[in-house]
Amino acid sequence: GAGVSQSPSNKVTEKGKDVELRCDPISGHTALYWYRQSLGQGLEFLIYFQGNSAPDKSGLPSDRFSAERTGGSVSTLTIQRTQQEDSAVYLCASSLTPAGDTQYFGPGTRLTVL
């Protein structure tokens, strides 16, 4: 079956512009995560969605970052007024159920802010 997909795969933008990153989770997966990975480093948690519950936004680094999940499926991560330090790979993962279940990752979106 189809895995987690993300688009675009690469995004180059100018400092100060807004960007939207999209994640299509595996069908039926109720939990969805966004992570940021800087230059081959470990993953930094950004935000978590579970069903209709309020998302856990505790990892968002600033108020320039926001995310939504529509209809319990597709999610969009928006970065406003991008800065050079936002350059990273943004990874999305989904899991069938919350706590403790296997996370399936998408290939990521590589964001470069010039």
Next chain:
Amino acid sequence: TQLLEQSPQFLSIQEGENLTVYCNSSSVFSSLQWYRQEPGEGPVLLVTVVTGGEVKKLKRLTFQFGDARKDSSLHITAAQPGDTGLYLCAGGSSGTYKYIFGTGTRLKVLA
């Protein structure tokens, strides 16, 4: 703040050699996962260990969870070029969905 430190950060070895990667924390975790990530792809789960002292084997890979559930190791026997990648450990706490990821070990196996 929970942190997971991995060592070494980088490792370059010849095909056929053995290696061990370590994942250490001062915090106790209820579960510990190991992932491998290849360039341009997301991490892929290799194993989850949940019991202190637990040992799991996956072909040439052996994973161990420390007795106190604060550390873990990954041992690869007779490494092959296909083992090349970024290895990440991730610690989970009981009843929560949030995993703390380690700093990563980048392994390169030369043919």
